[in-house]
Amino acid sequence: MHPKTVKQNIQYGTAGFRTKASNLGYIMYRMGLLAVLRSRYKQGVIGVMITASHNPESDNGVKLIDPHGEMMEQSWEELATRIANVQDDELEAVIKEIVQEYNIDMSTRVNILIGKDTRPSSPSLSKSVVDGILALSGKPVDYGIVTTPQLHYFVKCRNTQNAYGVGTEEGYYTKLVTAFKKLRGDNYTNGNYTNRVLYDGANGVGARKIKYFQERLGESLKIELYNDAGIGTGKLNYLCGADYVKSQQSFPTGVPVEPNVRCVSVDGDADRIVYYYVDEDNKFHLLDGDRIATLIAGYLKELVLGTGIDLNLGLIQTAYANGASTDYITRQLQVPVACVSTGVKHLHHKALEYDVGVYFEANGHGTVIFSKNAKDKLNEAAKNNSLSEEQQKVANKLLALIDVINETVGDAISDMLLVETILHAKGWGVQQWEETYTDLPNKLLKVTVEDRNVISTKDAERQCTTPVGLQEEIDTLVKKYNKGRSFVRPSGTEDIVRVYAEAATQEETDKLAAEVATKVYELAGGIGTMPEIPA
Numbered sequence: 050m051h052p053k054t055v056k057q058n059i060q061y062g063t064a065g066f067r068t069k070a071s072n073l074g075y076i077m078y079r080m081g082l083l084a085v086l087r088s089r090y091k092q093g094v095i096g097v098m099i100t101a102s103h104n105p106e107s108d109n110g111v112k113l114i115d116p117h118g119e120m121m122e123q124s125w126e127e128l129a130t131r132i133a134n135v136q137d138d139e140l141e142a143v144i145k146e147i148v149q150e151y152n153i154d155m156s157t158r159v160n161i162l163i164g165k166d167t168r169p170s171s172p173s174l175s176k177s178v179v180d181g182i183l184a185l186s187g188k189p190v191d192y193g194i195v196t197t198p199q200l201h202y203f204v205k206c207r208n209t210q211n212a213y214g215v216g217t218e219e220g221y222y223t224k225l226v227t228a229f230k231k232l233r234g235d236n237y238t239n240g241n242y243t244n245r246v247l248y249d250g251a252n253g254v255g256a257r258k259i260k261y262f263q264e265r266l267g268e269s270l271k272i273e274l275y276n277d278a279g280i281g282t283g284k285l286n287y288l289c290g291a292d293y294v295k296s297q298q299s300f301p302t303g304v305p306v307e308p309n310v311r312c313v314s315v316d317g318d319a320d321r322i323v324y325y326y327v328d329e330d331n332k333f334h335l336l337d338g339d340r341i342a343t344l345i346a347g348y349l350k351e352l353v354l355g356t357g358i359d360l361n362l363g364l365i366q367t368a369y370a371n372g373a374s375t376d377y378i379t380r381q382l383q384v385p386v387a388c389v390s391t392g393v394k395h396l397h398h399k400a401l402e403y404d405v406g407v408y409f410e411a412n413g414h415g416t417v418i419f420s421k422n423a424k425d426k427l428n429e430a431a432k433n434n435s436l437s438e439e440q441q442k443v444a445n446k447l448l449a450l451i452d453v454i455n456e457t458v459g460d461a462i463s464d465m466l467l468v469e470t471i472l473h474a475k476g477w478g479v480q481q482w483e484e485t486y487t488d489l490p491n492k493l494l495k496v497t498v499e500d501r502n503v504i505s506t507k508d509a510e511r512q513c514t515t516p517v518g519l520q521e522e523i524d525t526l527v528k529k530y531n532k533g534r535s536f537v538r539p540s541g542t543e544d545i546v547r548v549y550a551e552a553a554t555q556e557e558t559d560k561l562a563a564e565v566a567t568k569v570y571e572l573a574g575g576i577g578t579m580p581e582i583p584a
């Protein structure tokens with residue numbers, strides 16, 4: 050059987066395909082071929098991660114990881130689509146074309162690292178990837194079941210001859226845990242901070258891998274694991290996991306409800322994380338990617354100032370970031386904020402422009418990247434006796450923090466260790482963290498339209514340029530509401546248009562979202578039921 054067109058299933062520049070199982074083996078085989086071409090072209094080790102989206106119903110997909118642990122550029126995403134969709138009898142010709150077009154030396158030996166999540170289909174799909182790699186004489190190196198960010202880390206280690214870290218699972222745990230323990234010192238609690246966190250593993254690889262951390266962290270951070278079903282038993286991300294908690298704004302199943310105790314949920318491949326808790330009145334409180342980002346950026350700014358080194362630090366968000374978070378970080382913390390289009394590749398690339406680039410999507414995917422300049426200056430400062438003892442100490446602290454962070458991509462577990470380090474350093478419980486600012490009420494709606502591509506956008510997706518007249522309608526609606534903001538964009542991963550709205554109260558927000566959704570339905574070819582506007 051020939052694969053269905055998979056173009057619409059490409060996601061965030063990782064050549065991630067999400068489609069139904071019947072044709073996945075074909076796609077995986079072809080992604081194996083693509084990985085070998087890409088590896089020869091980039092002259093470096095490439096990673097192939099078999100994992101899918103947060104949707105418990107979605108079957109598996111694949112992400113390709115570039116030599117620095119980053120994601121492929123647009124032109125190769127297009128090649129991925131081309132290879133995935135070509136008819137069998139044209140495949141060879143297409144490969145030849147690509148080889149010629151990109152001047153690829155097909156005689157080089159290349160290693161392709163393969164990782165997979167815990168979905169039952171992973172082993173057979175991984176076999177298809179291996180077949181594709183072997184078909185073009187590449188060498189597959191199987192890392193077995195790992196988190197997506199672990200595979201990104203291994204790829205980077207391999208390409209830097211282990212300068213970034215030792216490229217094994219043990220190397221990964223040791224790097225993160227050693228730095229975490231160094232920062233934590235011997236006092237595991239501090240002020241309002243207690244060293245206990247409830248961890249929702251989403252019945253996935255994040256549950257498996259946290260056990261290695263539990264063993265190594267011991268009493269320094271007591272992690273209680275929930276939603277740890279074995280392979281093929283508990284459903285991945287079902288009623289649990291980061292996406293469920295963020296989108297439902299409610300407690301996941303399986304985690305005991307204890308007032309004021311910090312809880313975290315990771316997603317199925319452990320590249321996203323959100324924090325939350327319930328208060329004494331059983332009210333649910335979410336601390337999402339925006340909150341994590343502001344906590345990290347604020348703390349890093351303090352430390353950078355403490356070293357006296359001139360480093361430019363910035364926070365990168367998308368239009369989905371809560372307006373209150375942007376306001377807080379720019380006005381109160383005085384950290385510059387950049388807004389880019391949805392998708393980690395956009396955030397990651399922008400973050401590379403700073404000495405210290407913090408990036409997070411509201412859904413909890415993010416990390417921090419430090420430039421070579423920043424690392425060199427910090428290493429120099431740590432040893433520079435003409436600086437004050439305090440400045441040297443802070444430089445050392447920052448260097449240890451860099452080792453807690455997986456700079457290659459958003460890493461739920463590394464992010465958790467970073468947040469725990471900061472809360473510990475500040476002596477904050479989850480409430481003090483939450484008190485920094487108050488989220489504006491917000492709402493996300495989906496509208497199904499005939500063709501989502503009739504919506505085009507500019508200004509980091511905050512304005513739509515087509516269909517003609519829609520933006521004016523949105524502007525008029527937004528003006529009616531106190532602190533109103535709304536934008537619409539076609540989803541990159543689902544066949545829908547997303548509508549985002551925020552305003553001063555939940556009632557106003559719900560109304561604004563529904564009104565904008567109705568305009569989208571009317572002007573962009575809505576199908577199915579019309580969105581309902583609350584009275």
Ligand SMILES: CC(=O)N[C@H]1[C@@H](OP(=O)(O)O)O[C@H](CO)[C@@H](O)[C@@H]1O
Binds near residue numbers: 102
């Ligand atoms: C509003 C929203 O959550 N969008 C998500 C979603 O993208 P869409 O293009 O909106 O479908 O999936 C992406 C991949 O997981 C993620 O990067 C992004 O943040």
